[in-house]
Amino acid sequence: MNPPIADFSLEGKVAIVTGGSRGIGRSISIALAQAGADVAIAARKPEALTEARLAVEATGRRAIEVPTNVRVNEDLRDLVSETQTRLGRVDVLVNNVGTTPVFGPIQDLEERAWDVIMNTNVKAAHLLSNAVREAMLEHGEGGSIINVSSVGGLRASDVIGGYSVSKAALIMLTQVQAKTWGQDGIRVNAIAPGLIQTDFARTLWEDDSTRGRAEVEAALRRIGQPDEMAGAVVYLASPAASFVTGQTLVLDGGRLI
Ligand SMILES: NC(=O)c1ccc[n+]([C@@H]2O[C@H](COP(=O)([O-])OP(=O)(O)OC[C@H]3O[C@@H](n4cnc5c(N)ncnc54)[C@H](OP(=O)(O)O)[C@@H]3O)[C@@H](O)[C@H]2O)c1
Known part of the structure; x- marks a missing residue:
């Protein structure tokens, strides 16, 4: 049969x-494994890490748990070297961790919270991508990086403004990385989810008026599920997207249009 x-x-x-x-990242990990990849899962809490590893292994692929705080640069370097040691190489990176610790107008966002948001949502993706690029250069076959941004990076929020700024920065980081690393065969793209039913967004989708507004404004008249984010990531990671780089794919049920 032809390929x-x-x-x-x-x-x-x-x-x-x-x-x-957990959440979107867990769905992505399982979907990447279902498409044939071995997966290194990075997060802080051990119980959820183990549960996700077992779910990935149930697909028949290899998985490892790597306890990681993305705000600690040493953890990021260890994550890459442990993946190389235990799984052999790195071809795909999904920078999925994101945080928004406080709600309120931008003028009330204190310096400490600003730093946590920027360090988690932007700096960690920058540092980890750099380390992964080195691993990709080692095998010389290029790779694919996918940054998980948000519709908040495309439309200003007056409630989680610092988060909006950070997710817009992540979209530009995606473009800068894509432009700089394309010559090495490394493609870099982003997804921008709308409101998705995870723990992270619980305060939003449990609030009747916020959820109602999200449903009414979306062309599909509903909010999203974490599994619905995974297909785009598999596509962007795969050879099917071999000529796609620097792009941000909006996955919001048609709310921004
Ligand atoms: N849900 C939405 O509506 C929505 C919309 C747009 C964009 N997004 C973006 O989608 C991404 C995933 O969000 P989600 O909704 O899936 O969140 P989630 O369900 O809360 O899952 C967050 C994951 O990140 C890990 N994590 C959090 N802080 C970490 C840190 N400092 N170091 C390492 N791991 C960390 C968590 O594990 P531990 O706590 O154990 O570390 C968990 O595995 C985020 O970037 C978010 O901004 C979400």
């Missing part, structure tokens, strides 16, 4: 997923 023209397989590839233990 597929649109090849979505990740057979023989190794992926790192930050925040891969």
Whole structure:
């Protein structure tokens, strides 16, 4: 049989997923494994890490748990070297961890919270991508990096303004990395989810008026589920997206249009 023209397989590839233990990252980890990749799952709390590892292993692929705080640079370097040691190489990185510790107008965002948001949502993706780029250069076959941004990075929020700023920065980081690393065969893209039913966004989707507004404004008249984020990531990681780089794919049920 001829090889597929649109090849979505990740057979023989190794992926790192930050925040891969819960929510959107967990769905992405399992989906990457279902497409053929072995997966290194990075997060802080051990119980959820183990549960996610077992879920990935149930697909028949290898998985490792790597306890990681993405705000600690040493952890990020260890994550890459441990993945290389235990899974052999790195081909795909999903910078999925994100945080928004406080709600309120931008003028009330204190310096400490600003630093936590920027360090988690932007600096960690910068540092980890740099380390992963080195690992990709070692095998010389390039790779794919996917940054998990947000519709908040495309439309200003007056409630989580610092988060909006950080997710916009992540979209530009995506473009800068794509432009700089394309010559090495490294593609870099982003996804921008809308409101998704995870722990992270619980205060939003449990609030009747916020959820109602999200549902009414979306063309599909509903909020999203974490599994619905995974297909785009598999696509962007795979050879099917071989000529796609520097892009941000909005996954919001048609709310921004
Ligand atoms: N849910 C939404 O509506 C929505 C919308 C747009 C964009 N997003 C983005 O999607 C991404 C994933 O969000 P989610 O909703 O799936 O969140 P979630 O369900 O709360 O999961 C967050 C994951 O990140 C890990 N994590 C958090 N802080 C970490 C840190 N400092 N170091 C390492 N791991 C850390 C968590 O594990 P530990 O706590 O054990 O570390 C967990 O695995 C984020 O970037 C978020 O901004 C979400």
